[in-house]
Amino acid sequence: MSDYPHVHIGTGGESEELKVSKTTAAEYCRWVETEDGQWETLCGNVFELSEGSPTDNDMAFCCYCGRTLKEVRFVEKRDE
Numbered sequence: 001m002s003d004y005p006h007v008h009i010g011t012g013g014e015s016e017e018l019k020v021s022k023t024t025a026a027e028y029c030r031w032v033e034t035e036d037g038q039w040e041t042l043c044g045n046v047f048e049l050s051e052g053s054p055t056d057n058d059m060a061f062c063c064y065c066g067r068t069l070k071e072v073r074f075v076e077k078r079d080e
């Protein structure tokens, strides 16, 4: 029985760790406060609050795209 075909025995049980890390750049919607007190949203809308910031008004999500709201307050630059 010398003609026994050579059988390549693999290791078997191949385990591929597929770490799918979805690092979506825009998982949140950024609201940037303007000098006029309006909020420009990342999804291209403008929202005007009568008072306070979105989080002050208990807004956790963007009311336009539904993503998590991330507010960026307007920083007044002062020359000293």
Ligand SMILES: [Zn+2]
Pocket: 029, 041, 042, 043, 044, 062, 063, 064, 065, 066, 067
């Ligand atoms: Zn949005």
